Amino acid sequence: MENKKRIRVMTGNEACAEGAIAAGLRFYAGYPITPSTEIAEILAGLLPRIGGKFIQMEDEISSMGAVIGASLAGSKAMTATSGPGFSLKQENLGYASMAEIPCVIVNVMRGGPSTGLPTLPAQGDVMQARWGTHGDHPIIALIPNSVREIYDLTIRAFNLTEKYRVPVIILMDEILGHVNEKVILPSPDEYEVWNRVKPDVPPEEYLPYQETESGIPPFVSFGEGYRYHVTGLVHDQTGFPTNDSKEIVRFLERLNNKIDRYKDDIIEIDEEKDAGAKIGIFSYGSTSRSAKRSVIWAREKGIKIHSIRPKVIWPFPEKQIAAMAESVDFIIVPELNFGQIAHEVEWAARGSKAEIIKLNRIDGEPINPQQIFDVIIELDGR
């Protein structure tokens, strides 16, 4: 019976909402926008049933603010949006990065810029996810490619944000948000749920931004007897603003090093390598589904392929791409934008002989397997 309940036909947006609850989500704030709206609609129904809270805010700026406030008050918190709304989240997203407040931000990508193509898929926000807010800042971005993976990576997003105190972005797109797929959801004993590390010292000894060995300060919610100050200004270990240049450097280095230091733990890729492959493919999100099909066709023709699909796009799997670039002649990078990630792949492959082959589409249609297959055939003949 229990098992049967876990076999479901659901959309990516549903999987995201339910995965979040499985991870412990108890607060959602958002503002409706296609193609992410269903996440809010589902959570408006689910959260109050389990004692959680849902609020439709007046815009995306306030949604992001409310999420940070809620997290600081002790709830696992999330917001979801798309295109224009993601732009509006950026200021307070930077605040979450700076003040190290755990939170999850879902961006169901649609065509841009501006109002763009509200009902059509795109992957044009991958760089915005990295650099959308001002200043050097740490960020983690996950990029699932199926409904089941959305469920899993949503749980992982919460685990990562709680562990590292870095905001985590989930990049979906219109196709993944709306596609129906049959899934078997994991039972709770099949996944881990991580929670923030609380201080083991009494309030008077607590330093909210302590330079611990791990680089991640223990985190206690407001209202638990540990009174402290949180600010978006550069601050010292006590949490209060500082202009001391030594302290500024120490803080910003610790903040940004959180990613560099733990990137091997954070990065997750799917890799398939045929021995002797001369053609590589680096694809992500819904586009990687087409890439997968084209690789099957290529193999049927006896063409060997080395493919990498990131499940985590930021931090970027540079090392893994560099290794692939050592053995292939070409790396095809199909994406629904003008080549944002191709530049990153080019940088990761620098010094190798691998040529980066861009394959782009920006008309609101997915890149289909045939398009990628045609490129494979052409490259195989070179």
Added chain:
Amino acid sequence: MFDYNKYLRLNKLPLIWCPGCGHGIVMKSILRAIDKIGLSNDEITMVSGIGCSSRLTGYVDFNTLHTTHGRALAFATGVKMVKPEMTVIVITGDGDATAIGGNHYIHAARRNIDISVILFNNNIYGMTGGQLSPTTPAGFNASTAPYGNVENSFNISGLAEAAGASFVARGTAFDALKLDKMIEKAIRKKGFSLVEAMSPCPTAFGRRNRLGNGSKMLKQLKDDSIPIAKAAKIPTEDLTDKILTGIVVDRDLPEYTENYQKLIDSLQDKSK
């Protein structure tokens, strides 16, 4: 002598505020009101935006959250929803609350969420050096209105009332004792409450408009003030330059977090 020390982070003094700034007077008023109610430091979360006034949260020993410009109410909404048992107080300026944060201000009042806003109205952007605020009176100079302000200014208490706040009052840094009472009532009141505290900014507003130093500006506040009850008998044309002080509205309206809890409870009952 009132003991402010129990509420202050003494090692964070001196304050950044200029000599003659009204913000310190309003801060002390807030602390006296909190003491009168008998709240412990732990029970309070104080949230602020960005501006001279918003720097207050760095000096007081509560759970303090110094957010982004205009967004204090958004952050405070998240805190209050998760911990409705906490007393949530928002510290904000006229620019912070009604220009960049205007939308959040209106909607927090509309929801009537149980947050108390103490709005330091100095009719100018103090922190950034004297630019035009939505509350700069017509004709007055600002660095971005060098020929005098040609815009109309906001009645920010009226705005909160119209949007649906439970409690709205206006006081001044001159009459701090009255301000104490207003703030006390605001914090005690269930629902969205606003105290608009008129506070002189001699540095960025007074100097440019030849209004004199801080004490002269306080005196001006006294001269311009007129209690709401008294004002009711005076024709509106004669009140344009006046500051109407007192309780603008005090009413019982459904409160947001309570309504949400009722919703949760009703769903729990159904699932039994």
